[in-house]
Amino acid sequence: MPVKKILVVDDSPTERFAMAEFLTKNGFAVVMAENGEDGVAKARAELPDLILMDVVMPGINGYQATRTISRDEATRNIPIIMTTSKDQETDKIWGMRQGAFDYMTKPVNQDDLLKKIAAIG
Template structure:
């Protein structure tokens, strides 16, 4: 199934805007959430084809939100790519254990992100 709608969950307005502009130029529909709690709610309401999830956010962090989304019957089939500044191998392993499909560290390489999105389809 091709990826058409992407949910970007990030507490940084700059990061949300940058990803939204880039992905929109690539032909994707983008929905945003500014924290983990909003991300969980929008994942159910919007049912995106892919979620890009930051980790370090106030309230529910990206690991918790990923765990919640990946264990919910309604949203468990939505792939999640964690996009974070946390670059330790243990961070990546923990993210994958929470249900992430993939893990990328910031600053994001847009070409690599596109390849990962296309690989999901």
């Protein structure tokens, strides 16, 4: 099933805008959430084809939100790519253990992101 709708979860308005603009130009519908709690709620409400999840956010962080989404019956099949400035190998391992499908460090290479999206779809 091709990826059509992507949920971008990031507390930075600049990051959300840049990612939304890039994804929209590449033909994707974009839904945005500004924190982990909002991301979990929108994942349940919107049922996107893919979630791009920041890690460092106030309240529920990206690891906690990923764990919640990946263990919820309604959202467990939605792939999550973590997009974060946390670039240590332990961060990536922890993200994958929480249920992430993939892990990318910021600044996200747009060509690589498109390849990962294509591989999912």
